Amino acid sequence: MDTSNTPELSALADTAGLGLGTVVAGLRTSREVTHKIRHRGEIRELPSREAMQEVLKKLMAALFPTHYGHTVLSDETIDYFVGSQLNAALSVLGEQVRRGLYFGVDEPEDDEQLRARATVITREFAHQLPDIRDVLVSDIQAAYHGDPAASSVSEILLCYPGTTAIIYHRLAHALHRLGAPLLARLVADIAHSGTGIDIHPAAQIAGSFFIDHGTGVVIGETTIIGRNVRLYQQVTLGAKRFPTGPDGALVKGIPRHPIVEDDVVIYAGATVLGRITIGQGSVIGGNVWLTHDVPAGSNISQAEMLSDCTR
Known part of the structure; x- marks a missing residue:
């Protein structure tokens, strides 16, 4: 059989002399027998970092549409845009919450129970977004008044890592309080990776909070x-x-x-x-x-x- 025009088969052919069968078997033994660390010993779907990055992007666009969404929106289109971003974000978030809940419960629940709890958490999270935005505005104003180098609110939203970190934290904290701690930690780590600022989602932070420079x-x-x-x-x-x-x-x-x-x-x-x-x-x-x-x-x-x- 000619494998030269099939990249996947060519790769297998090139590594055939490395004894990968033995390596794969050894990894299986470690994974399934000697060092089995799966939650309750089961294979389960994990929350997706990539999915949550997209959720956060859409939530930020819903919170601050012209800064994180479209730069050109009118009074006639802005509510439609916000609604579309929320609909897309929350439909994905609900599934990610469901996946994360499995790893936080003391007693096993079936998928139907987890899905029902995820729906409740996602709905309550959505209804908290207006209040979250209110607190974020106080944070942004604190940055503007606290930094003489700040020329505008737009500069703070677009260029300040401390602002990005606190936006993510307020969202993560809401998820944590609603009973989705693993997903909240994932949001916190996404923020940490992007800003160099590490805030545990359980930390309680009142309004008008400003992290200058931040790293x-x-x-x-x-x-x-x-x-x-x-x-x-x-x-x-x-x-x-x-x-x-x-x-x-x-x-x-x-x-x-x-x-x-x-x-x-x-x-x-x-x-x-x-x-x-x-x-x-x-x-x-x-x-x-x-x-x-x-x-x-x-x-x-x-x-x-x-x-x-x-x-």
Whole structure:
């Protein structure tokens, strides 16, 4: 048989001397016997990263049509455009929610139950979009008023990675609260990959939030952030330690990340760890390592932290 004109067969012929049968068999043994890690031991459809990227693109177009959709829309066409984007996004989202739910339930549910729950979650998510947009507008305004280099709201929407990250986070947080945690984490990772900003979808962030520059910002799962907070690049709001249970396994879900109250500014490179509170109106300087509560109105600098360490 001549395989020279068939790329797939040619590839097989070229690798025939490599003993791939043995490799395939070894991988099957690892996958099915020695290191089987499938959820409940079953093969299931996973949520699709590519599908969710398209969903996010359409949701952003529905939220801000002329910035992320079509640049030329009229009063007669804009609602039709928004409706078409939502219809396309939500029909795909419902299926992705269904797939993700399988990996989050304690007790197995059949596909009909999962599909019904996914429909409810998707519908409730859709009805939250107007409120999500309202909060996002406050974030955009905070960026415009907080950055002297910002020339317009359009520049912020089109060019600021912190704005992209918070749009994705608000969508992911809604999914997380509605009971779709795996899909929410996937949205968060898509945002992280595109912006360099890592926000856990469970983090609670109030309105008028601004991340300036943004690269390297990390916000942990149980973080609580008040209104009108500004972070700069390389800020970490993380956990100080990870408690373990009697069996030695990590205790999950306990509050372990900071509480940042209203009107706080945290400058570049600061690391804030543990369940501590940064009081309202405080300013945390660049490269500060902070592991204790800070009263309202504090101004913490690196020099002050070094002084505390030498006392």
